[in-house]
Amino acid sequence: MAHAGWAAVFLAATSILGQSAPRAASASHDRALTFSSVAPVLGLPADGSRERGLCSSDGLSYFDASANSTGDSRVLDLYSVATTGEVRRLSRTAPVEFTNAFNRDFFPGNSLVTLIEAQKRDTSEPDGSPREIQYFLSVSDHDGDGAEMLPLNLHFKPLKVAQFGSGEFAVLGWDEANQLEELAILKEDGSLRRFIDLDERSSGSQTRVAPSARLASLAGAEFVPFGKNVLLALPGTARPIHQLTDWGRDLPVSLDIPPGYQLHDVLNSGGIMRIVARVQEIPALEKGKTDKGAPPRQRMFEFNAYTGERLREFTFDNVPVSAIRCAANNSLAAIFERPAGDAADTNGGAQATQLVVGTVLR
Secondary structure, rough: OOOOHHHHHHHOOOOOOOOOOOOOOOOEEEEOOHHHOOEOOOOOOOOHHHOOOOOOOOOOEEEEHHHOOHHHHHHOEEEEEEEOOOOEEEEOOOOOOOOEEEEEEEEEOOHHHHHHHHEEOOOOOOOEEEEEEEEEEEEEEEOOOOOOEEEEOOOOEEEEEOOOOOOOEEEEEEEOOOOOEEEEEEOOOEEEEOOOOOOOOOOOOOOOOOHHHHHHHOOEEEEEEOEEEEEEEEOOOOOOEEEEEOOOEEEEEOOOOOEEEEEEEEEOOOOOOEEEEEEOOOOOOOOOOOOOOOOOOOOEEEEOOOOOOOEEEEEEOOOOHHEEEEOOOOOEEEEEEEEEEEOOOOOOOOOOEEEEEEEEEO
């Protein structure tokens, strides 16, 4: 029963076997950009919630406030940041009969979709172990209003969610009984439509990777909106990006990532024949060296979405590459700290900073 083609993708992702054949480097052109017009961002928590974000095709950046919450203190809130600087707190809810719930994943497609894991605690057990775990999709508009709760009845544990332009969903997860990855297309009511096997040509691979390594690779996967379709990427690797359709078609593309770099993440570029991706330098492993040193260098490129050709590199004036959040509407949006006038921090004498959002045409 095993959807072997999909499993093979993750096996190959954790092995040097099955890598794409080398090809000539693309002739890319640099584009230096300056965020000259910015707006203050007020109300976004500074607790690390903005470390993991996604953006919608209308340019809203979303962040998961539950990323750093634990145990019964977990929250279901998301935050949105508009290019005007407006911040909204979007509360998700779970059925009242569940005592604990948290965001497993979220996706800003046509709707704002949140994958919620909800638990019922057994108070008779000393350790309070869950007696029931259920998964739901919370589907609302981009402002968090009009949320509909869709219960999921799947034979695998869902970890990632996406939504196609048709309104149907993609769910990526882990079949614990068979130790296999699963990718399913769900109807608009949350019921199963079909499974997708990715890269069936690799299904005969003899590579063997421990289930724990495959699960870790699965947990690092990401869905990104791409017009009416969805991109599935494997950050931390140089593996192909898969463009998925709701009718089960898979269009893999290998990005021409520079030597010594690997994929960090993919931005929502609006699905206009281009993929905008952030890459990160692969750290050199030196025997006996434990000092982490400086963070790996990051770079940002625009690629042809169908050939993978590297078209141009974006560089930024006084804004780190890590601050870029969105590439929709033929623009780039960044959320970053900048000096706040001549104000100084009275505790250490350092110049105060202000969180701002800026946009620039790309």
